[in-house]
Amino acid sequence: MSALAxxxxxxxxxxxxxxxxxxxxxxxxGLISTFISAYDDLRLAYGAYYFAVLVGLTMLTGLSGQISLxxxxxxxxxxxTVALLVGNEGWALMPALMxxxxxxxxxxxxxxxxxxxxxxxxxxGATLAFAxxxxxxADKYPGTFGGENGLSINPPVAPSFLGGNFxxxxxEAWVACAGALVALFALLNLVRGGFGxxxxxxxxxxxxxxxxxxxxxxxxxxxxxxxxxxxxxxGGLLAEVLQLAQPGAFPLQLSLSLLTGxxxxxxxxxxxxxxxxxxxxxxPNWTTDLAHSFSLPDKVSSNLPLAIYGLILIGAMLAWPYxxxxxxxxxxxRLRGGAANTSDNQPARRTG
Amino acid sequence: xxxxxxxTLNGVSTGAIYAAVALALVLxxxxxRIVNFAQGAMLMITTFIASDxxxxxxxxxxxxxxxxxxGLVLGAVVExxxxxxxxxxxxxxxxxxxxxLYTLLVAxxxxxxxxxxxxxxxxxxxxxxxxxxxxxxxxxxxxxxxLVVVALALGLALLFRGTSLGLRMRAxxxxxxxxxxxxxxxxxxxxxxxxxxxxxxxxAGVLVAPSVFLGPSNFDPILxxxxxxxxLGGLDSPPGxxxxxxxxxxxxxxxxxxxxxxxxxxxxxxxxxxxxxxxPGGLFAATAERRV
Amino acid sequence: MLSLExxxxxxxxxxxxxxxxxxxxxxxxxxxxxxxxxxxxTLLRTISGLQRCRHGSxxxxxxxxxxxxxEQIVRRGIxxxxxxxxxxxxxxxxxxxxxxxxxRRGEALPADDVYELFPRLLERRNQPASTLSGGERQMxxxxxxxxxxxxxxxxxxxxxxxxxxxxAQLMSLIRRLCDEQQxxxxxxxxxxxxxxxxxxxxxxxxxxxxxxxxxxxxxxxDEQLRHSYLGF
Numbered sequence: 001m002s003a004l005a006x007x008x009x010x011x012x013x014x015x016x017x018x019x020x021x022x023x024x025x026x027x028x029x030g031l032i033s034t035f036i037s038a039y040d041d042l043r044l045a046y047g048a049y050y051f052a053v054l055v056g057l058t059m060l061t062g063l064s065g066q067i068s069l070x071x072x073x074x075x076x077x078x079x080x081t082v083a084l085l086v087g088n089e090g091w092a093l094m095p096a097l098m099x100x101x102x103x104x105x106x107x108x109x110x111x112x113x114x115x116x117x118x119x120x121x122x123x124x125g126a127t128l129a130f131a132x133x134x135x136x137x138a139d140k141y142p143g144t145f146g147g148e149n150g151l152s153i154n155p156p157v158a159p160s161f162l163g164g165n166f167x168x169x170x171x172e173a174w175v176a177c178a179g180a181l182v183a184l185f186a187l188l189n190l191v192r193g194g195f196g197x198x199x200x201x202x203x204x205x206x207x208x209x210x211x212x213x214x215x216x217x218x219x220x221x222x223x224x225x226x227x228x229x230x231x232x233x234x235g236g237l238l239a240e241v242l243q244l245a246q247p248g249a250f251p252l253q254l255s256l257s258l259l260t261g262x263x264x265x266x267x268x269x270x271x272x273x274x275x276x277x278x279x280x281x282x283x284p285n286w287t288t289d290l291a292h293s294f295s296l297p298d299k300v301s302s303n304l305p306l307a308i309y310g311l312i313l314i315g316a317m318l319a320w321p322y323x324x325x326x327x328x329x330x331x332x333x334r335l336r337g338g339a340a341n342t343s344d345n346q347p348a349r350r351t352g
Numbered sequence: 353x354x355x356x357x358x359x360t361l362n363g364v365s366t367g368a369i370y371a372a373v374a375l376a377l378v379l380x381x382x383x384x385r386i387v388n389f390a391q392g393a394m395l396m397i398t399t400f401i402a403s404d405x406x407x408x409x410x411x412x413x414x415x416x417x418x419x420x421x422x423g424l425v426l427g428a429v430v431e432x433x434x435x436x437x438x439x440x441x442x443x444x445x446x447x448x449x450x451x452x453l454y455t456l457l458v459a460x461x462x463x464x465x466x467x468x469x470x471x472x473x474x475x476x477x478x479x480x481x482x483x484x485x486x487x488x489x490x491x492x493x494x495x496x497x498x499l500v501v502v503a504l505a506l507g508l509a510l511l512f513r514g515t516s517l518g519l520r521m522r523a524x525x526x527x528x529x530x531x532x533x534x535x536x537x538x539x540x541x542x543x544x545x546x547x548x549x550x551x552x553x554x555x556a557g558v559l560v561a562p563s564v565f566l567g568p569s570n571f572d573p574i575l576x577x578x579x580x581x582x583x584l585g586g587l588d589s590p591p592g593x594x595x596x597x598x599x600x601x602x603x604x605x606x607x608x609x610x611x612x613x614x615x616x617x618x619x620x621x622x623x624x625x626x627x628x629x630x631x632p633g634g635l636f637a638a639t640a641e642r643r644v
Numbered sequence: 645m646l647s648l649e650x651x652x653x654x655x656x657x658x659x660x661x662x663x664x665x666x667x668x669x670x671x672x673x674x675x676x677x678x679x680x681x682x683x684x685x686t687l688l689r690t691i692s693g694l695q696r697c698r699h700g701s702x703x704x705x706x707x708x709x710x711x712x713x714x715e716q717i718v719r720r721g722i723x724x725x726x727x728x729x730x731x732x733x734x735x736x737x738x739x740x741x742x743x744x745x746x747x748r749r750g751e752a753l754p755a756d757d758v759y760e761l762f763p764r765l766l767e768r769r770n771q772p773a774s775t776l777s778g779g780e781r782q783m784x785x786x787x788x789x790x791x792x793x794x795x796x797x798x799x800x801x802x803x804x805x806x807x808x809x810x811x812a813q814l815m816s817l818i819r820r821l822c823d824e825q826q827x828x829x830x831x832x833x834x835x836x837x838x839x840x841x842x843x844x845x846x847x848x849x850x851x852x853x854x855x856x857x858x859x860x861x862x863x864x865x866d867e868q869l870r871h872s873y874l875g876f
């Protein structure tokens with residue numbers, strides 16, 4: 001028993017490690033953002049808010065085994081909360097973001113509780129209906145939610161100690177990256193600790209986990225709520241970066257893109273979430289450029305990103321079930337000569 | 353009172369279409385244990401093909417046949433190439449593949465036919481029947497829709513219960529390994545299942561296109577509501593799919609009529625969640641033990 | 645005549661069947677015995693094609709079966725009654741039987757013959773197979789296997805979960821069918837004693853290898869063997 005305990009990472013060590021990781025990334029991102037153009041700063045910001053959602057979603061799908069097609073709608077909840085508080089009520093950004101996280105987490109509770117009763121395709125279908133149904137509320141109550149045009153907010157203002165000429169885009173990137181790093185920190189600690197083990201236990205064999213005394217429904221709902229909180233954060237950051245929250249920004253396609261990002265990065269892999277976020281930001285630009293360089297007609301070029309997303313989703317499942325991160329890990333393992341692999345980042349493979 | 357009658361009749365007609373989509377989903381679920389999230393996109397493609405055929409031949413019925421035929425082919429091709437590799441993988445993989453297929457098909461449709469919705473002819477008159485001076489919201493075309501779907505349901509029931517092909521398909525669905533030991537070509541049965549399901553879906557597409565117009569994303573609500581109908585009845589139950597479709601058609605018709613059409617997706621969601629809370633396996637589900 | 649030569653099958657990283665060779669003549673029963681995990685089920689699954697072998701061959705009357713698919717192997721006349729009987733619970737008794745006959749089409753055994761053999765099944769003809777008792781399910785799975793007029797019968801632990809009396813009746817039935825229809829029977833059993841009581845030959849598997857291949861009398865007489873591998 002003690003040999004086993006000795007192999008598990010100790011809580012304080014995990015905390016210290018994740019703090020260090022996050023601090024290093026913060027410095028790195030801060031430096032990068034000072035040297036890139038304003039346009040790229042903006043794209044960094046986009047990547048950051050996608051990352052915030054994806055770390056939560058990849059935990060939910062990969063480690064908890066729950067498919068959600070509704071996280072686009074949850075982002076909308078976060079975005080609208082922030083837009084309402086900052087735009088209508090004059091709140092400052094930080095408290096508004098926190099409120100956005102809390103509100104979305106609260107919405108995530110009944111959804112997550114419902115989700116534990118549903119398996120695989122039933123869950124996917126229910127969240128699909130959620131993704132399509134929730135944004136319709138904005139149309140039904142145009143007074144509060146601004147209808148089709150949505151709610152707009154004033155651009156955030158960088159604090160004075162950074163100097164009067166601090167570029168808006170860089171500040172937005174810093175805020176978004178800060179949010180993303182907070183999400184990463186939280187998830188790192190959760191996933192590497194007892195919670196992560198409980199998640200995987202439930203994912204791999206619910207009945208056995210229940211027989212061991214794990215509260216299956218609780219664990220799964222908690223996972224959902226956490227991922228909802230991340231989506232709320234991502235949505236709130238989106239509202240801040242775009243200075244706008246409107247129904248058109250949260251179509252079904254968004255939820256499917258998020259899923260693509262998670263699959264591409266590797267289900268359950270937090271590092272993979274970074275690849276997924278990068279893909280979500282860069283792919284549309286690359287595919288449009290590709291279309292233009294071949295002088296493809298408009299209707300082809302406008303649909304190309306979607307087509308490629310579809311191919312990625314299909315191809316990934318057929319050829320690379322472990323995504324980019326998994327592919328890299330396999331490569332590293334091969335180069336190192338087949339060291340034993342831990343199951344931290346591997347999604348479940350059911351046998352029999 | 354007339355409004356209620358109109359909404360009820362409308363509900364029966366839309367319910368028939370949801371039933372057809374639900375039947376397609378149930379067929380595939382029973383055969384290969386996969387929810388075909390790409391069903392809406394597949395039937396959209398076959399309806400576009402039908403539209404092109406109608407325009408070039410000038411005949412509705414040739415286009416109708418083209419839709420069914422292309423459905424059979426598309427279903428078989430999709431199963432063989434895209435779905436076969438993930439049939440024995442964890443369910444998540446199949447869901448993602450289906451969603452990927454949906455995305456790809458919608459994009460392809462946009463590339464081939466453009467994103468502007470176009471109109472699609474109805475088989476029969478869409479002017480409501482006149483009863484005692486008032487015009488009902490139920491037309492000869494609606495009668496056609498209901499009759500076709502009833503024929504579809506009966507045809508499928510006959511196929512599964514009364515033919516040896518149906519027996520083999522059921523065996524392949526319930527116990528693929530045992531079926532193989534009895535000489536059933538299980539892979540082929542799966543392909544046939546998908547082909548039939550896709551044809552059923554194409555039928556729904558052709559029937560609903562006149563009212564929702566034809567565009568790459570126009571059939572999404574139909575898929576979602578069809579899925580809710582299938583789940584409502586229980587994914588394993590074809591009669592459940594029909595009942596589910598009808599119930600949902602009626603319920604949503606009333607919601608749309610009395611509360612406004614924008615609430616329809618939300619109402620579908622509420623109904624779905626309400627049913628799944630009480631019966632996680634759908635209304636007609638048999639309780640199955642969980643394998644430990 | 646069913647022949648296995650140096651048959652070797654891997655189950656992942658484990659060598660489940662290791663160089664097994666045996667011959668089963670028509671009208672004889674060969675009992676395959678051994679502890680759990682000895683490779684008995686994998687052996688049958690390799691013969692029927694559910695599992696691919698690594699090396700070695702399976703031949704039926706000189707025809708090589710190892711490269712064929714399950715469906716093709718079945719059509720050569722091999723009926724495999726799997727572990728757990730493989731009765732399809734959602735189908736009725738009659739549908740289960742019909743299923744067994746389908747690939748034979750016109751030349752299959754008439755269902756009435758099976759009902760004569762198993763009157764209990766006739767009583768429950770239209771009931772879903774899920775309502776049958778363990779013994780009745782065993783009858784159904786054997787009856788279903790017979791519908792295709794097989795030449796080889798592979799039975800995987802048919803007496804599992806059955807009461808001793810039922811199990812004894814089952815064994816004598818298997819002997820009778822084997823004699824009447826000149827079947828090549830490969831009988832996997834944990835219950836060594838009852839299997840050996842009807843068998844013409846016995847082989848004992850241990851860790852995938854043939855630990856002993858003797859006549860039933862010699863196997864029963866060898867005390868050390870009995871204690872080590874057969875549990876009695």
